[in-house]
Amino acid sequence: MKRILSTICCGALAVLTFPTTVRAQEFKVFDRTVQIHGFASQGFVHTDDNNWLTMETSNIGSGQFTDFGANASTQITDSFRAGAQIYDRELGQLGRWHPELDWAYADYKFKPWLGVRGGKVKTVMGLYNDTQDLDFLHTFALLPQGVYSTDMRDSTLAHIGGDAYGTFALKKHLGKFSYTGYVGDQLQSIYGGYPYLLQIHGIYIDHTGGLTYGGDLRWKTPVKGLLGGVSYEGNHVRNTGQLNPSVALGGPDVMVPYWEQSRSQFTKQIYGEYTRGNLRIDAEYRRFWRDFTIFNGQFLALIGTHAWYPSAAYRVNKRFEFGGYYSHFDEYWIVTAPGQIEASCECDPSRHIYDKVVTARFDLNMHWYAKAEGHFMNGNAAGNLPMYPDGFYPQVNPNGLEPNTIGLVFKTGLNF
Amino acid sequence: MKNLRPILIVLIVLAFASSRAVAGAVKVIANPSVSVSAVSSGDLQSVFLLDSDSLGGSHVEPVLVKGGPTHEAFLKEYLGKNDSALQAFYRSLVFTGKASMPKFLDSDAAVVAYVAKTKGAIGYVSDEASTAGVKVLSIK
Numbered sequence: 001m002k003r004i005l006s007t008i009c010c011g012a013l014a015v016l017t018f019p020t021t022v023r024a025q026e027f028k029v030f031d032r033t034v035q036i037h038g039f040a041s042q043g044f045v046h047t048d049d050n051n052w053l054t055m056e057t058s059n060i061g062s063g064q065f066t067d068f069g070a071n072a073s074t075q076i077t078d079s080f081r082a083g084a085q086i087y088d089r090e091l092g093q094l095g096r097w098h099p100e101l102d103w104a105y106a107d108y109k110f111k112p113w114l115g116v117r118g119g120k121v122k123t124v125m126g127l128y129n130d131t132q133d134l135d136f137l138h139t140f141a142l143l144p145q146g147v148y149s150t151d152m153r154d155s156t157l158a159h160i161g162g163d164a165y166g167t168f169a170l171k172k173h174l175g176k177f178s179y180t181g182y183v184g185d186q187l188q189s190i191y192g193g194y195p196y197l198l199q200i201h202g203i204y205i206d207h208t209g210g211l212t213y214g215g216d217l218r219w220k221t222p223v224k225g226l227l228g229g230v231s232y233e234g235n236h237v238r239n240t241g242q243l244n245p246s247v248a249l250g251g252p253d254v255m256v257p258y259w260e261q262s263r264s265q266f267t268k269q270i271y272g273e274y275t276r277g278n279l280r281i282d283a284e285y286r287r288f289w290r291d292f293t294i295f296n297g298q299f300l301a302l303i304g305t306h307a308w309y310p311s312a313a314y315r316v317n318k319r320f321e322f323g324g325y326y327s328h329f330d331e332y333w334i335v336t337a338p339g340q341i342e343a344s345c346e347c348d349p350s351r352h353i354y355d356k357v358v359t360a361r362f363d364l365n366m367h368w369y370a371k372a373e374g375h376f377m378n379g380n381a382a383g384n385l386p387m388y389p390d391g392f393y394p395q396v397n398p399n400g401l402e403p404n405t406i407g408l409v410f411k412t413g414l415n416f
Numbered sequence: 417m418k419n420l421r422p423i424l425i426v427l428i429v430l431a432f433a434s435s436r437a438v439a440g441a442v443k444v445i446a447n448p449s450v451s452v453s454a455v456s457s458g459d460l461q462s463v464f465l466l467d468s469d470s471l472g473g474s475h476v477e478p479v480l481v482k483g484g485p486t487h488e489a490f491l492k493e494y495l496g497k498n499d500s501a502l503q504a505f506y507r508s509l510v511f512t513g514k515a516s517m518p519k520f521l522d523s524d525a526a527v528v529a530y531v532a533k534t535k536g537a538i539g540y541v542s543d544e545a546s547t548a549g550v551k552v553l554s555i556k
Contacts, residue, residue, distance in 0.1 A: 024517060035516050037507075075516055078475045083513045103513050112468050122512050131508050167467050169458070176467075224496055278498060315500055366503070415507070 040068035041413030054092030146307030146329030151193030159184035186212035202247025349403035375407035479539035
């Protein structure tokens with residue numbers, strides 16, 4: 001922690017005193033310009049009750065909230081480009097400094113209305129799915145967690161496959177449509193929230209992913225600054241690993257092979273954005289449904305979530321921006337495993353998180369920023385025996401969960 | 417209050433005149449290799465927001481200025497974004513692999529020099545800037 005802070009401080013001092021030293025790098029390869037860009041962020045989280053996002057936040061707080069990435073890309077011809085980005089993070093018990101290839105693909109644009117990409121591609125869904133890790137782009141230290149839960153980001157973040165995309169203008173000044181369609185394998189990280197949650201049931205996932213397909217359609221309307229769109233993703237997920245039956249099933253204390261797979265899984269999202277001058281207003285709704293066979297086909301788990309938020313942000317000047325949002329998340333479930341109780345009403349704290357957030361962002365210069373954010377959460381969506389996480393995990397809350405949580409998040413970061 | 421009315425009218429006219437002066441204070445320039453001599457504001461927006469990389473069949477590459485009144489006027493008039501929003505927009509493309517960061521130069525003279533020597537380059541300068549070696553595009 002001290003080493004990270006001192007590194008950030010030294011880097012920040014360099015940026016402040018020599019603002020031109022930290023910038024994107026360019027060099028030539030076979031007469032083609034290659035650009036190098038990077039970023040890093042460090043956060044600190046404190047909560048009054050309940051440890052949050054797998055961190056020990058309820059005492060002094062936790063600085064296990066770090067990430068960084070770097071990319072290289074080049075325009076090979078007027079129509080053909082290629083690039084790759086690596087990413088690494090620690091979020092409490094998640095990530096744990098296992099670097100990953102964030103994206104790496106080749107992109108060919110035939111026409112403005114038709115391009116193709118192939119490789120590992122960030123999934124376009126809603127306003128921020130493909131940029132949710134890029135903290136420096138956003139007003140908020142944590143995007144609305146109901147829709148963009150940072151611990152569950154792997155479930156929609158990227159796919160290995162191909163995209164077709166394009167933009168076309170509508171006649172009679174009706175605006176523009178942009179579309180993306182994709183198909184591939186959604187190879188997820190085993191260091192994300194869902195594999196971590198399953199450990200309380202004695203399940204240790206070593207592979208998670210499967211077929212994914214979907215699309216996004218967005219309309220830049222004739223009203224200046226108004227954008228709207230819809231996204232859909234379908235999945236056929238199969239997770240494999242090891243199970244200790246003694247933990248959840250009262251069986252022997254041995255490790256046996258484990259699998260679970262979806263019978264039906266989808267995510268639907270609808271969104272809108274309005275920008276006027278220095279004001280930006282966003283709103284999104286996400287519906288998720290998962291029908292899974294679990295414990296090697298013995299039981300069924302049906303889980304559905306609704307999440308939505310409105311947000312607003314206003315840039316006062318080059319250095320200061322403030323904003324806020326209300327995030328609604330509710331989930332319901334029916335699980336046929338022993339000990340599972342069908343979800344109670346949404347009014348129960350175990351079924352929802354309603355989060356009211358205010359944020360201030362300071363841009364010290366083009367490369368360095370800091371954020372201060374308050375979260376006022378009603379509910380913990382932890383379930384009676386959780387099957388789908390949204391921020392509150394029993395492993396770091398062994399004494400149970402309080403119904404409400406106040407959280408403070410401080411974050412700083414660099415990008416070039 | 418009656419004595420203040422003419423002053424208020426003058427102030428309103430001056431405010432309007434100054435905003436119009438800012439809006440009209442930008443010239444769009446291009447390398448002579450760019451085939452068009454006029455461009456619509458919609459096409460200009462598409463080029464600078466990296467939706468399109470061609471004008472009239474010519475491949476184009478946008479060039480911008482690092483800040484200043486010309487830059488602010490161009491963003492307000494043609495892109496509908498402030499500088500912070502534009503930088504965030506470009507970075508969202510760069511950090512998802514969809515585009516390279518466009519070139520930002522320090523002054524009008526640097527923009528004119530770059531546009532003059534670079535095939536397909538398109539940029540903007542203040543009304544008063546010299547445009548030797550480049551063509552000025554009219555906005556239709």
